[in-house]
Amino acid sequence: xxxxxxILSAVLVNNVVFVRILGLCPFMGVxxxxxxxxxxxxxxxxxxxxxxxxxxxVDHYLLAPFELDYLxxxxxxxxxxxxxxxxxxxxxxxxxxxxxxxxxxxxxITTNCAVLxxxxxxVSLGYGLLESLLFGFGSSLGFTLALVLFxxxxxxxxxxxxxxxxxxxxxxxxxxxxxxxxxxxxxxxxRFN
Amino acid sequence: MLNAIIVMTALALVLGAALGYxxxxxxxxxxxxxxxxxxxxxxxxxxxxxxxxCLPYAEAIAAGEAEINLCPPGGDEGARKxxxxxxxxxxxxxxxxxxxxxxxxxxIDEQTCIGCTLCIQACPVDAIVGxxxxxxxxxxxxxxxxxxxxxxxxxxxxxMEPLAETVSNWKWKYPVTAIRKVA
Numbered sequence: 609x610x611x612x613x614x615i616l617s618a619v620l621v622n623n624v625v626f627v628r629i630l631g632l633c634p635f636m637g638v639x640x641x642x643x644x645x646x647x648x649x650x651x652x653x654x655x656x657x658x659x660x661x662x663x664x665x666v667d668h669y670l671l672a673p674f675e676l677d678y679l680x681x682x683x684x685x686x687x688x689x690x691x692x693x694x695x696x697x698x699x700x701x702x703x704x705x706x707x708x709x710x711x712x713x714x715x716x717i718t719t720n721c722a723v724l725x726x727x728x729x730x731v732s733l734g735y736g737l738l739e740s741l742l743f744g745f746g747s748s749l750g751f752t753l754a755l756v757l758f759x760x761x762x763x764x765x766x767x768x769x770x771x772x773x774x775x776x777x778x779x780x781x782x783x784x785x786x787x788x789x790x791x792x793x794x795x796x797x798x799r800f801n
Numbered sequence: 802m803l804n805a806i807i808v809m810t811a812l813a814l815v816l817g818a819a820l821g822y823x824x825x826x827x828x829x830x831x832x833x834x835x836x837x838x839x840x841x842x843x844x845x846x847x848x849x850x851x852x853x854x855c856l857p858y859a860e861a862i863a864a865g866e867a868e869i870n871l872c873p874p875g876g877d878e879g880a881r882k883x884x885x886x887x888x889x890x891x892x893x894x895x896x897x898x899x900x901x902x903x904x905x906x907x908x909i910d911e912q913t914c915i916g917c918t919l920c921i922q923a924c925p926v927d928a929i930v931g932x933x934x935x936x937x938x939x940x941x942x943x944x945x946x947x948x949x950x951x952x953x954x955x956x957x958x959x960x961m962e963p964l965a966e967t968v969s970n971w972k973w974k975y976p977v978t979a980i981r982k983v984a
């Protein structure tokens with residue numbers, strides 16, 4: 609049951625975008641259209657889950673035995689960059705269709721701070737391998753959820769009668785603020801266990 | 802300190818080796834011929850060849866599914882270059898594409914334009930600006946003269962204006978003298 613709460617917590621309660629305020633750049637940048645938002649979400653889900661697992665292995669079996677905790681951020685960045693590159697190569701070869709869908713979003717993920725943030729959080733929360741994977745998967749689901757919801761709202765905002773001063777980015781930021789407030793309503797939902 | 806250097810080096814080496822292996826093992830064979838053909842095509846993306854753009858046409862030529870003489874903007878000159886590249890016999894432009902016109906740009910009669918935006922949607926190079934119920938106009942520097950905007954216009958307010966050759970837009974002509982084979 610605790611695994612379920614790990615995912616629930618990552619998706620809703622500690623939503624990576626609205627509560628932890630991570631990964632805002634793709635959140636604001638790739639949320640203009642629903643279809644691109646879905647693509648970005650799928651690519652992030654794929655990479656983030658892998659990155660969470662791989663960084664746990666690196667941290668647990670490489671850094672911890674040599675007491676090199678201070679190299680954590682650096683080595684995680686290297687691992688994530690390599691994983692993104694590797695994923696792109698493999699997908700390009702094995703599934704051209706998926707490669708076309710994910711397109712440029714895949715390399716963009718390298719600079720998504722959520723992908724670095726989640727592995728670091730995994731370490732500070734003391735999660736094991738399975739929990740790390742679940743937390744990474746849950747967080748990226750949360751990221752996708754946030755992105756899709758936000759993109760849907762922004763598509764509607766395009767047709768709305770917004771005061772001139774608020775058109776474009778300002779109203780988007782205000783919307784994001786409201787959504788963040790709404791997600792605060794989930795706080796405490798993971799405290800039952 | 803030494804540990805840190807060794808660990809980071811090892812990490813970098815392992816990841817580098819994995820990436821290097823993947824780059825070789827998962828290499829995707831792009832067809833270089835398609836790129837060469839695409840480089841010859843005029844990139845007007847006009848679709849007059851029956852394909853949705855220059856790259857699809859290049860792919861079709863490379864696969865042997867299309868003739869090389871279907872491209873009016875490229876003209877006889879382009880067909881000749883393609884023939885050279887592919888070792889085919891040169892063919893003049895196919896009959897239904899045969900009329901080689903002087904280079905022209907679209908011009909919108911702004912008095913007649915009703916602002917329906919249909920030509921904007923048809924333009925493959927986004928050379929038409931305007932919005933609904935506002936008159937439209939053509940950015941002549943961007944217009945490739947593909948004539949795709951003519952059929953959708955409900956009031957026939959677009960005309961093709963031939964471009965006069967001036968000192969600033971004149972180019973060296975491709976030499977048309979056939980090369981004789983010696984011996």
